[in-house]
Structure formats: C-alpha cells, structure tokens
Amino acid sequence: MRWKTTTYSGWGNHLRATGQLARPEKTALLAPLLADEPAPAIGNRRSYGDACLNSDGRAIDMTRLDNLIGFDPDSGTLHAQAGVLIGDILDIFGPLGWMPAVMPGTGFVTLGGAIANDVHGKNHELTGSFGQHVASIELINQAGDIETITTETHPDLFRATIGGLGQTGVIASATLRLARCPGGTIAVSERRMADLDAFLDAFHGSTATYQVGWIDMGARGESMGRGILEEGSPAEGRFAKPRKLRAVPFTLPGFAINRLSVRAFNALYLRRVPKSGRERERPLRDFFFPLDRVLNWNRVYGKRGFQQFQCILPDETAPAALREMLDLISASGIASPLSVLKRLGPGRAGMLSFPMQGFTLAVDIATKKGSNALLAS
Numbered sequence: 418m419r420w421k422t423t424t425y426s427g428w429g430n431h432l433r434a435t436g437q438l439a440r441p442e443k444t445a446l447l448a449p450l451l452a453d454e455p456a457p458a459i460g461n462r463r464s465y466g467d468a469c470l471n472s473d474g475r476a477i478d479m480t481r482l483d484n485l486i487g488f489d490p491d492s493g494t495l496h497a498q499a500g501v502l503i504g505d506i507l508d509i510f511g512p513l514g515w516m517p518a519v520m521p522g523t524g525f526v527t528l529g530g531a532i533a534n535d536v537h538g539k540n541h542e543l544t545g546s547f548g549q550h551v552a553s554i555e556l557i558n559q560a561g562d563i564e565t566i567t568t569e570t571h572p573d574l575f576r577a578t579i580g581g582l583g584q585t586g587v588i589a590s591a592t593l594r595l596a597r598c599p600g601g602t603i604a605v606s607e608r609r610m611a612d613l614d615a616f617l618d619a620f621h622g623s624t625a626t627y628q629v630g631w632i633d634m635g636a637r638g639e640s641m642g643r644g645i646l647e648e649g650s651p652a653e654g655r656f657a658k659p660r661k662l663r664a665v666p667f668t669l670p671g672f673a674i675n676r677l678s679v680r681a682f683n684a685l686y687l688r689r690v691p692k693s694g695r696e697r698e699r700p701l702r703d704f705f706f707p708l709d710r711v712l713n714w715n716r717v718y719g720k721r722g723f724q725q726f727q728c729i730l731p732d733e734t735a736p737a738a739l740r741e742m743l744d745l746i747s748a749s750g751i752a753s754p755l756s757v758l759k760r761l762g763p764g765r766a767g768m769l770s771f772p773m774q775g776f777t778l779a780v781d782i783a784t785k786k787g788s789n790a791l792l793a794s
C-alpha cells in the first residue's frame with residue numbers, strides 16, 4: 418500500500434494540511450499501515466475545521482472501505498465498514514423500512530466519522546446522539562491489534578472511542594441499530610419566527626420528532642433572532658428517485674459573500690415561507706440533507722474558505738447568551754448566511770461528546786478581515 422503526499426483540507430477550506438495519505442481497499446491493509454508510525458483514520462472530510470487533518474504526518478482515508486457486511490431485517494441491525502456513507506445507508510435501507518436513527522445535516526459523512534464525532538441530528542432531544550445507536554465497534558489500535566468492543570466488554574474504551582476523534586484507534590467497522598422508517602417522506606411544518614424569544618418558546622413547545630431553526634443573522638433591533646422553525650414527523654409517502662446533483666463549478670471570489678449579498682439571500686430565504694406558515698411532505702434526503710443538493714457548496718466562500726462557530730448553551734443561560742452573540746455577529750457585518758439553531762436533549766454516548774441539554778447555535782463565518790477577532794470575542 419502506497420503513501421501519497423497530498424495537500425488536503427476539511428469542509429471549511431480554511432486550514433490545509435500537507436501530509437501522507439493512504440486509501441486502503443481492504444481491512445487487512447489497515448494494521449500494516451499503522452506499523453511504522455501513528456496514523457489516524459479520516460473519513461469524508463466533512464468536519465469543518467482541522468479534526469480530519471494531520472499536517473506533516475500520515476492519515477488513513479477510509480472512504481474506500483465502504484462495504485456492507487451484514488444485516489438482520491428483523492432487528493434492523495447493520496454491520497458495515499467505517500467508510501460507508503450515512504446517506505447511502507438511508508437510500509439502501511429506507512425502502513426496506515429502516516434508517517439511521519440519527520443523521521447529521523449532510524449524508525456525505527462516513528459511519529466512522531459519525532461515531533468519532535458522536536454526531537447529532539434534528540431529533541436529538543428524542544433520540545440522542547449517533548453513538549447511542551452503535552452496538553459494537555471493530556477497533557484497530559496503533560499496535561495493529563483488532564478488537565471488537567461494546568459497552569459491556571470495554572466500557573471505558575467504547576465511551577472514549579465514541580466522540581473520541583479517532584484518538585483511540587482506527588474504526589474498521591461498526592454495528593448499528595437502525596430505526597424504523599415508515600415511508601419515503603417527512604411531513605414538514607415551517608413557521609416564521611418573529612424574534613429570538615418567539616423562537617425559543619416555539620422550540621420549548623414543540624413535540625415534533627425533528628426540529629431545526631434557521632436564523633437570519635443580519636436582523637437587528639426588534640427582529641433580532643428572527644427566522645424559520647422547521648418541524649418534521651416521519652410520513653408514509655413514496656420514496657423519491659435520487660435527484661441529479663448540481664455543483665458549484667469553481668471557487669468563487671472571496672467577495673461574493675458580503676454584507677449585501679447575505680442580506681439579499683436572507684430576505685429571500687425568510688420570505689420563501691409565507692407569513693401564515695406552510696405544511697408539505699418532503700423526500701427524506703431533501704429534509705435531512707438540504708445542502709447536499711449542491712455539491713461543493715463550500716466553494717462559494719472563496720479560496721480562504723470559512724470557519725464554523727458552534728456552541729451549546731444550557732436552557733437557563735441560553736436566552737441572554739444567544740442575544741449577546743447575535744448582537745455581536747450582526748454588528749460585525751461579517752456575513753453569515755447559514756446559521757442554525759437547534760434544541761438538544763441530554764443524550765451523549767462518549768466521554769468527549771458535544772451534546773448536552775440546551776440550545777446549540779452554529780454559524781458559518783467567511784474567512785476575511787475581522788473574522789478571527791469575531792470568533793475570539
């Protein structure tokens with residue numbers, strides 16, 4: 418197996434690494450690759466920052482190890498190699514009545530990456546984090562030893578591996594407990610939220626399975642924190658045929674994302690939902706992975722890329738802290754068309770997992786003058 422020196426980056430294209438990558442096609446090649454020097458596994462590099470980068474070192478790209486190993490249709494238990502994409506699991510098993518219990522906002526994430534970041538979805542309050550649905554993990558440590566670990570056999574190692582950013586070894590495969598998938602659509606209700614208080618109240622009052630909010634980060638004064646709350650419940654509509662994906666053909670100039678273009682985008686985005694709200698059924702992929710319809714959408718941020726700020730705030734401190742952050746970001750004038758507010762429950766499967774009870778705000782910030790200062794403030 419050959420190592421190839423490559424320059425690569427995470428999804429934000431903000432930081433780059435130059436190092437050696439190997440892309441094995443067989444699990445048997447993993448242990449020999451680890452023999453000479455430590456090499457973390459990386460997935461499909463959908464982490465925004467540097468979690469998937471190893472500058473001046475080696476990393477094992479797991480995306481070719483994407484075979485399904487076994488499936489029990491009675492219990493919905495799936496055994497798959499770590500490079501399988503979460504969106505592919507949805508496409509293959511949805512029509513059979515099963516789907517991943519937890520899905521992040523893109524289907525281009527690998528099974529190994531979803532475990533290593535203990536990702537959360539739009540249903541975190543009810544369903545918990547990804548790792549809570551993992552029954553076992555086949556882990557290869559730096560000495561090349563392969564072990565199958567579970568909460569019963571290796572409780573500490575298992576909890577350190579889930580959300581452990583690949584630091585306990587290479588996840589070669591995992592067994593996942595899938596959830597029931599009643600049909601090919603989600604019944605979605607979309608409502609405009611007038612301001613932050615209305616948003617937080619609506620989240621508290623929502624009983625929907627899936628909940629996600631888009632915030633207009635440019636809005637100031639009385640309408641600060643306005644946006645759209647999407648609530649969804651599984652429905653029994655037909656499974657849609659895969660859509661042709663569009664692509665951003667080249668990296669746009671950095672100035673394409675600016676105060677004016679973002680304000681125009683936000684105004685249009687808000688108005689796409691009528692004042693009275695709307696109800697509709699959407700294909701699973703469109704609801705779970707709305708951004709995946711445009712490949713390489715990260716190119717709109719230009720060569721310098723962007724960074725994602727994400728925090729989680731307990732219920733008690735969320736209103737005041739969110740208000741302060743919205744104020745800072747909107748006053749900075751640093752454009753941020755993609756800003757997401759979600760409510761999370763207490764579920765977390767790993768020692769270092771991100772989720773806890775409260776509200777999480779994620780804001781994409783184009784890399785430009787003032788962006789680092791804003792992130793540091």
Ligand SMILES: Cc1cc2nc3c(=O)[nH]c(=O)nc-3n(C[C@H](O)[C@H](O)[C@H](O)COP(=O)(O)OP(=O)(O)OC[C@H]3O[C@@H](n4cnc5c(N)ncnc54)[C@H](O)[C@@H]3O)c2cc1C
Nearest residue numbers: 460461462463464521522527529530533534536537583588
């Ligand atoms: C559009 C978009 C929406 C997103 N929405 C959400 C969301 O709603 N919720 C959420 O939680 N996250 C979300 N994310 C973040 C994403 O889900 C995580 O960063 C995820 O870990 C990326 O998986 P990956 O396969 O691309 O892994 P990479 O980004 O390549 O790697 C991530 C980490 O996992 C480790 N890793 C990967 N594979 C293995 C393996 N086989 N063995 C051991 N360690 C491994 C790497 O070392 C690294 O530390 C989103 C990202 C994007 C781009």
